[in-house]
Amino acid sequence: MARAPGLSIRLKLTLSYAGFLMLAGVLLLAAVWVFLLRYVPDRALIVPGSTGGLTPGVFPIRSNLLHVFAPRAAAVMAFLLLLGLVGGWVLAGRMLAPLRQITEAARTAATGSLSHRIRMTGRRDEFRELSDAFDSMLQQLDSQVAEQQRFAANASHELRTPLAISRALLDVARKDPARGRDELVERLYVVNTRAIDLTEALLLLGRGDRGTFTRGPVDLSLLAEEAAETLLPLAEQRGTSLDVTGGPAPTSGSAELLLRMVTNLVQNAVVHNLPAGGSVTVHTEADGGTSVLRVGNTGRRLPADLVPTLTEPFRRGRGTERVRTDEHAGAGLGLAIVHSIVRAHDGTLDLAPRPDGGLLVTVRLPGPP
Structure with missing residues (x-):
């Protein structure tokens, strides 16, 4: 059920400004009454001439002062009310102008156009x-x-x-x-x-x-040994040595996803290697509160500008970029899956080309809580 539209923020601010201004006027009049008019006598006071320097005459009484002061005070209060409404409306409009820009940008984005930017200038404030x-x-x-x-x-x-x-x-x-x-x-x-x-x-x-998985204790060293054992026949078929070193690297996450991460890294290291006589090294260790997995391989030298793009989905090496064979054409999702799993486990993935050729991949995951 749709709700009836309420007062706008600009109108609320205007009424607030006018209300505070009227309150200030009332307090000022109250101060005049408390500290001035209440001391004026109710009856006429005749002061005769004397040597004390007082001027002889009749001083006004409180009723006369109120009779003269009240209409003028009412006129001043009316002026303050008008000034508060007009000035508050103008000031509220100027202060809410940045908010209108943000609202227009939000409406533009709601239509599907995400290229629009506000780029607000001026001093840095909340808006x-x-x-x-x-x-x-x-x-x-x-x-x-x-x-x-x-x-x-x-x-x-x-x-x-x-x-x-x-x-x-x-x-x-x-x-x-x-x-x-x-x-x-x-x-x-x-x-x-x-x-x-x-x-x-x-x-x-x-x-x-999406990060929809159940977390549990996982040791990357055990996953590395399992992945190496699974891929050892492939490495032997291609004439590539496969070594696993290091110690325990405990972390918390999905054992299934982390095993797929390690398997993809080792498989990529085996496939994208020298035609013969290549090597793959898998190393795990615990570095303070971080568990580290390093997978390095030999191969051709990789251009520095190519390495950051290897984690993009469906990224395949062409020509001299990466060495692949037809039987392992793949879908170009190996490192993309690795990057997704590492990111879902609040870790970091670093790819660095080796000076002599090949790639060194370093995965850092938070240690167990």
Whole structure:
């Protein structure tokens, strides 16, 4: 049920200003009465001439003074009321002008336009701080919406690719019944597996962004050993050595998500490595109140401007940027998932190119409470 519109803030401020001004006038008149008029005699006082320097004559009595003073006091009070209303309306309008700018910006943002900024000038006061905070919020929202739109477009493209391949394979099989079914089933299985992996990666990325998981005690060193044991056959197949060093690194979080984080880092380090004779090192340690995980690998030298973009969703290395093979084309979500999981666990992720080639990834997570 809609509520009836109330008084505007400007009108409330105007009435407040006028009320305070009238109160000040009443207090002033009360002070005149208490400290002046009450000492005027009620009856006429005749003072004869004397040597004391007093002028002979008749002094006014209190009733005469009130008769003359009351109309003028009422006129002054009426003037104060008018001045309070007019002046309060003008002053309230000037003081609320910045608030109207912020309101217009909010209405513009509500229509879906997040590129508008207030950029209020002048001295830094409460309205200026509110305006700057609102501009900062709009900038973050604009960036997040643009990122979500880019992510949705890339996800749609990635999911469309295996579906298009599956349809093409089925069309070929339908037009050529003599074509071997075993080959068709195998290729459809590969494409379907890729689509399932991509869907699971998207769901995992969204789960990390939302932070919807139950926290519990986790040791990164145990997760590192488990991930290394799982990926050791892949490392041996590629001729890459895999070493796990360090000590316990306790933290608090989701064991499932943190295991996926470590697995993605180790798998990326194995895949994006030298064709042969490469190495991957996984190190865990507790540094004060922080648990640290470092994953380093050998490989080609990475441009410094490329490294910060590796955590973006669907970012794939091209040409000499990253070394990949077709069997590990992936969806470009490995480091994006890692970044999402680290951020959901209130940690930090640092990527640094190694001078001799390869990448060093450092994850810092808060220790257990």
